[in-house]
Amino acid sequence: MFVSQPILRLALTAKWYLGATILAGLGASAAAVGAAFSFAAAVAAILGSIQTGSGTADASGTAAMVAPLIWAGVFTLARTGLLWLRDQFGTLAAISVKSRVRSQLMNHLFTLGPGRPGAGGTQATVVDGVEHLQAYVGFYLPQLVVTAIVPAVLVGILATRDFSVALVVLLGVATVPLAQRLWNRMLGERAEEHWEAFSAYSARITDTLKGIDTLVALGAAKRQGKRLTADAEKLREATNANLRASLGVSVVTASAMSIGTAGATVLAAFHAADGSLNTADVLLVLFLSAECFRPLQELQNYWHEGFYGIAAAAGINRVLETKPTVSDSPDAFPLALSGPPALEVKAVGFTYPGAGRPALQDVSFTVPAGATLAVVGRSGAGKSTLIQLILRDVDPTTGAVLLNERNLRSLPLAQIRRAAARVAQDIVLLDGTIAENIRQANPEATDADFREAVAGARVTEFTDRIPGGLDSPVGEGGALLSGGQRQRVALARALISRTPLLVLDEATSALDAENEALITEALHLGGNSRRTTVVIAHRLSTVVSADLVAVLDDGRLVEFGAPGDLAGQGGHWAQMLHAQLADVSIAGLGTRS
Numbered sequence: 001m002f003v004s005q006p007i008l009r010l011a012l013t014a015k016w017y018l019g020a021t022i023l024a025g026l027g028a029s030a031a032a033v034g035a036a037f038s039f040a041a042a043v044a045a046i047l048g049s050i051q052t053g054s055g056t057a058d059a060s061g062t063a064a065m066v067a068p069l070i071w072a073g074v075f076t077l078a079r080t081g082l083l084w085l086r087d088q089f090g091t092l093a094a095i096s097v098k099s100r101v102r103s104q105l106m107n108h109l110f111t112l113g114p115g116r117p118g119a120g121g122t123q124a125t126v127v128d129g130v131e132h133l134q135a136y137v138g139f140y141l142p143q144l145v146v147t148a149i150v151p152a153v154l155v156g157i158l159a160t161r162d163f164s165v166a167l168v169v170l171l172g173v174a175t176v177p178l179a180q181r182l183w184n185r186m187l188g189e190r191a192e193e194h195w196e197a198f199s200a201y202s203a204r205i206t207d208t209l210k211g212i213d214t215l216v217a218l219g220a221a222k223r224q225g226k227r228l229t230a231d232a233e234k235l236r237e238a239t240n241a242n243l244r245a246s247l248g249v250s251v252v253t254a255s256a257m258s259i260g261t262a263g264a265t266v267l268a269a270f271h272a273a274d275g276s277l278n279t280a281d282v283l284l285v286l287f288l289s290a291e292c293f294r295p296l297q298e299l300q301n302y303w304h305e306g307f308y309g310i311a312a313a314a315g316i317n318r319v320l321e322t323k324p325t326v327s328d329s330p331d332a333f334p335l336a337l338s339g340p341p342a343l344e345v346k347a348v349g350f351t352y353p354g355a356g357r358p359a360l361q362d363v364s365f366t367v368p369a370g371a372t373l374a375v376v377g378r379s380g381a382g383k384s385t386l387i388q389l390i391l392r393d394v395d396p397t398t399g400a401v402l403l404n405e406r407n408l409r410s411l412p413l414a415q416i417r418r419a420a421a422r423v424a425q426d427i428v429l430l431d432g433t434i435a436e437n438i439r440q441a442n443p444e445a446t447d448a449d450f451r452e453a454v455a456g457a458r459v460t461e462f463t464d465r466i467p468g469g470l471d472s473p474v475g476e477g478g479a480l481l482s483g484g485q486r487q488r489v490a491l492a493r494a495l496i497s498r499t500p501l502l503v504l505d506e507a508t509s510a511l512d513a514e515n516e517a518l519i520t521e522a523l524h525l526g527g528n529s530r531r532t533t534v535v536i537a538h539r540l541s542t543v544v545s546a547d548l549v550a551v552l553d554d555g556r557l558v559e560f561g562a563p564g565d566l567a568g569q570g571g572h573w574a575q576m577l578h579a580q581l582a583d584v585s586i587a588g589l590g591t592r593s
């Protein structure tokens with residue numbers, strides 16, 4: 001018997017369906033017992049009439065056998081109907097549990113933040129893993145209960161007819177769960193290994209499909225193909241190991257059932273010969289012995305079907321047990337936020353788990369409400385880390401981030417998510433139309449808000465030129481749009497969401513200078529605005545329109561102030577400015593042909 005505790009807890013959410021499945025299974029066995037007694041009664045009636053007559057069944061014997069035969073027919077039909085009902089209820093239980101497990105997995109994944117497991121393996125768990133629960137939850141688990149009850153009751157009934165036959169059947173029945181117990185540990189390990197191999201293979205396929213163009217361009221398709229073959233080989237080995245282990249259980253179970261039934265038949269024959277059992281009782285004993293083993297046989301069949309569900313349960317548990325990177329503190333309460341918030345970063349330090357050195361050290365600055373802060377610095381200086389801290393994707397190792405003087409840790413996470421819009425460099429659009437993608441950020445937005453957002457982010461500039469306009473599909477992940485068009489859709493999403501805090505992580509990198517300037521204007525980066533904005537930018541044009549600049553270098557804040565003030569100080573910002581201006585002037589030099 002193999003029961004995964006967390007999946008059992010989830011299965012109990014469909015307890016009514018599971019209860020009905022169990023009742024129908026028990027009812028089917030009861031109907032089989034009824035049919036066995038009826039057949040035995042019919043046979044007894046016929047034999048009785050032969051013994052009293054002249055060697056053939058007389059009219060009274062034929063009449064006496066009609067009623068039991070009708071009953072046998074009724075019980076047999078009832079059994080068929082109950083088995084059908086059992087399968088229906090089992091399927092309904094499985095469907096209900098699968099949909100609950102999927103939504104629990106998705107809800108949990110939403111809370112996990114950057115620490116969530118990789119997309120490939122997670123997809124295998126949410127799609128295939130949960131699908132495998134069907135046979136485990138709908139059939140294996142209810143059959144466990146039926147198997148625990150039916151053989152015990154039937155052995156009791158058998159004992160009233162023939163104690164020694166009952167004892168032989170009991171020995172056969174008891175051997176099956178004992179053998180399975182011995183195998184469980186090994187099967188559990190095999191199940192986990194199989195699931196690991198399956199999700200690794202599935203993750204590799206997802207990665208390959210996502211990066212197929214890059215792999216072809218790099219000439220690395222063959223190498224990736226070899227890796228896929230190696231993963232497929234590991235999966236084949238794991239599947240074989242699985243099959244070998246479950247074959248062991250099958251052999252022991254089938255032997256115990258065959259030996260038990262054969263033993264019961266031989267004993268019943270002896271007892272018929274010595275007159276301690278009549279022919280009708282022999283028939284009854286044989287029927288009941290077979291019915292004792294039937295639930296065990298079915299349990300074994302379901303075990304084979306549900307095995308992958310048990311394997312997947314390990315993967316499902318692993319996702320459900322992954323702890324979120326940040327969570328609500330027990331005494332969190334919302335901040336009264338009527339306009340753009342003031343942002344304070346106070347002596348903040350952050351070290352990634354397992355990293356040898358801090359990504360940020362002792363960073364402090366304040367951004368007044370409605371102002372725009374541009375964060376600049378070399379690659380690896382800590383800009384993205386700072387953004388993650390401001391959005392509370394992670395908590396600082398030391399110091400604190402405050403909104404309107406309230407530590408982010410004391411705010412409900414849901415409020416922070418609602419108050420902040422983020423546009424990252426790699427934009428992910430969901431399959432649907434351009435308009436649907438934009439409206440998704442604020443389904444309650446009015447048509448006027450929508451028009452303002454698409455105009456501000458210069459979306460209409462390209463949608464006016466395509467036949468479907470704003471109702472054109474974006475394709476999977478936004479594949480039908482260019483990088484710059486995707487960024488404009490994402491910026492429109494940020495504009496329509498009207499959040500008081502806006503974070504742009506190189507969100508205009510794919511735009512041409514003219515569009516960037518116009519969008520910057522629409523976002524009111526600079527001057528008092530209805531939102532406080534933090535922007536990571538490499539382009540001068542974005543930075544000079546900000547109210548404040550924070551220059552990071554090797555995780556430390558090396559300069560902070562208005563861009564105009566810093567420009568004259570000859571420090572990091574002034575040097576970056578000069579370097580970029582030199583690039584611009586060299587690029588702007590004409591050539592003589």
Ligand SMILES: Nc1ncnc2c1ncn2[C@@H]1O[C@H](COP(=O)(O)OP(=O)(O)OP(=O)(O)O)[C@@H](O)[C@H]1O
Pocket residue numbers: 352353355359377378379380381382383384385386
């Ligand atoms: N998940 C991570 N685990 C460990 N170290 C990390 C992780 N992410 C970033 N780092 C390290 O933290 C430091 C700061 O990285 P961060 O991504 O914040 O820099 P950045 O200024 O945004 O760089 P870029 O401009 O290249 O995006 C780097 O040394 C980087 O290697």
